[in-house]
Amino acid sequence: MTDILARRTLEEPAAEQAIEDLHLLLEQLWLDAAFVPEPDRMAFTTAVIEAASNVVQHGIPAEGATLLLGVELTVAVARLRAVISEIGAAPMDPVPDLTGPTGPAALDDDALLEDYDESGRGLSMIRALVTTVTVEREGDTNIWVLSRDSGRN
Template sequence: MTDNLARRVLEEPATEQAIEDLHGVLDQLWLDAAFVPQLDQMAFTTAVIESASNVVQHGVPSPGATLHLGVELTVSAERLKAVISEIGAAPHDPVPDLDDLPEPSLPDEDALLEDYDESGRGLSMIRALVTTVTVERQGDTNVWVLSRDSGQD
């Protein structure tokens, strides 16, 4: 069993304020886990914020429910892990098979200008930034688990 050296939790309504608060939670996490290389911190932070932003921007509450964002962040000597929960969410239909997503690639400048709207690219970006991504349904919650293997400088 891996010992967690740092841990932070956030749960609040899935609003833009939750994303702002999550930035602060991540800042505090890195104060406690300063041994994590900067590159790992930046990549993991970007993946977590993108995933949480997807909940806020695209999450659909179940009928009669209020959508909440839950984030549990843990750091061990070798791994960074985030459990991102869409609490009170309607099920994804269907839950995407993240292993079947195309490998991320860098588009050329014309393609970037042509498709400035980044909608739909978030999952590929998240997948490129972490070691594993899983999605599952647990009761009334869609749960995303992101992990990144971390090396020390």
């Protein structure tokens, strides 16, 4: 079992204010997790903000629903994890398969991801910055899970 050393959560309407609040939440997280190497912090922060921004900019609420952004951030000794939830969202069609190769070599093969970001770069960048990205549908929520293995030994 992996011990969680720091945790932060956020749930608010999927609007620009949520992104500003998420920046503050990440700053607080790093105060509690100062042991995480700076390159890991920067990469993880960038990926989380990009994923949350995609929800705010491109998320589609289900009929009659208000779209909420939910974020759960956890830090363990060697793993950073973010669960980004599009609560009250319309289903993604199709749900992207993000389990393929990551890193710079994968950036040219991301045609499917262009449906989720105008330029196709946002989610490709997320994939390059974290170790794993998954997406699934649970009830009325699209759930993105990002994890980054930390370089700390």
